[in-house]
Amino acid sequence: MDSRNEIFETLREALVELFELEPERISLDANLYEDLEIDSIDAVDLIDHLKRQTGKKIAAEDFKSVRTVSDVVEAVHRLTHPETA
Structure with missing residues (x-):
């Protein structure tokens, strides 16, 4: 998952x-x-699924402020692209 669009598509499928x-x-x-x-x-369940998809450990704390689908996309993008965060 490189782009935000790919993350969104993966999230939608999930x-x-x-x-x-x-x-x-x-x-x-x-x-x-x-x-x-x-x-x-x-x-x-969603966090666990995303962890399997990305291979990255996703802490529940990282998702405390998540409210929208866009928030999830941004959180996953930060995890998979820490150099741009």
């Missing part, structure tokens, strides 16, 4: 696969909790 969401509901400005109805347990 949300569809893990939580059976319709792909058209998933946009960068979609709120995870309000729009997509992701709860805290779902968030842990």
Whole structure:
């Protein structure tokens, strides 16, 4: 996953696969909790899935301020590209 767009596509696939969401509901400005109805347990599952996809350890603390799909994309981008963070 190099670009933010690739991260978004991977994230969208994960949300569809893990939580059976319709792909058209998933946009960068979609709120995870309000729009997509992701709860805290779902968030842990998502973090675990992203960890397997990226090969990077993702701390739950890194996701405390995450609210939107775009926030997740940025957090994953920072983890996979620390030189640009």
